[in-house]
Amino acid sequence: MRGKRLTVIASLIVVAVLLSSGGTATAHGFRPAAGNVGGASVGAQAVLYDQLTLGAPNGAASQNFETSLNTFDIQVADDFTVPAGAFFWLVTQIEIDGFYETCANQASSVNVFFNNSAGTLPGTSLYQGAFVPTAASLLSGDFVINLNPAPGLVAGRSYWLSVQANLDAGAQSCQWRWGMRSPISGNTAALVNLGDGWFYGCTVWKPLPICTGDNVDVQFRLNGSQINIVSTVYLPLISRNP
Numbered sequence: 707m708r709g710k711r712l713t714v715i716a717s718l719i720v721v722a723v724l725l726s727s728g729g730t731a732t733a734h735g736f737r738p739a740a741g742n743v744g745g746a747s748v749g750a751q752a753v754l755y756d757q758l759t760l761g762a763p764n765g766a767a768s769q770n771f772e773t774s775l776n777t778f779d780i781q782v783a784d785d786f787t788v789p790a791g792a793f794f795w796l797v798t799q800i801e802i803d804g805f806y807e808t809c810a811n812q813a814s815s816v817n818v819f820f821n822n823s824a825g826t827l828p829g830t831s832l833y834q835g836a837f838v839p840t841a842a843s844l845l846s847g848d849f850v851i852n853l854n855p856a857p858g859l860v861a862g863r864s865y866w867l868s869v870q871a872n873l874d875a876g877a878q879s880c881q882w883r884w885g886m887r888s889p890i891s892g893n894t895a896a897l898v899n900l901g902d903g904w905f906y907g908c909t910v911w912k913p914l915p916i917c918t919g920d921n922v923d924v925q926f927r928l929n930g931s932q933i934n935i936v937s938t939v940y941l942p943l944i945s946r947n948p
């Protein structure tokens with residue numbers, strides 16, 4: 707057989723997604739842009755990271771008080787690492803073990819922060835928003851928080867999660883406390899109290915043991931989807947015999 711035969715051999719196309727890792731403290735800080743995710747498929751919500759187990763009996767205050775008590779506004783954070791690989795995590799839900807102390811009041815909402823890691827402490831903010839947990843969880847203090855928009859977390863990197871209850875102390879000195887956890891994963895939890903109303907001397911992020919003496923983590927679970935960002939695309943084999 708004569709003629710020209712054109713063969714296009716299968717090609718490998720690797721499509722990568724670029725996630726912004728910087729930006730301001732907004733809820734849109736590092737969500738993946740639409741259309742640049744190769745082979746993305748969002749499956750059912752699954753557990754991405756879990757340190758909600760093995761709780762200790764105590765909790766760490768992490769609360770935004772009423773304006774008159776702003777010097778007591780306090781924030782706790784804990785770290786986690788996304789395993790290395792060709793994917794990212796889309797975090798759609800956070801579960802928190804916590805409880806109210808000294809009153810039956812419930813928080814109006816919670817502030818959620820994802821920060822970069824700066825060594826052993828939280829670094830710059832990547833994502834911040836106020837969310838209303840599910841009704842039952844808001845009542846109990848074990849918050850279930852659905853995130854919209856969902857932050858995308860890059861594989862192989864470490865982050866810090868902070869959750870802070872928006873709750874007035876009022877006449878009953880209401881507090882919400884984030885359940886502690888004795889086994890420590892990565893770094894110990896961290897604390898900041900800008901106004902130093904608690905007299906911890908932690909007006910910048912410091913390890914929780916230095917601030918309060920509690921050498922612990924706090925309890926949380928991240929749910930969502932693990933989304934592949936590398937896809938292999940094979941072009942069809944074309945034969946032409948004129």
Ligand SMILES: [Ca+2]
Binds near residue numbers: 770772775776779
């Ligand atoms: Ca406040």
Ligand SMILES: [Ca+2]
Binds near residue numbers: 784893
């Ligand atoms: Ca930790």
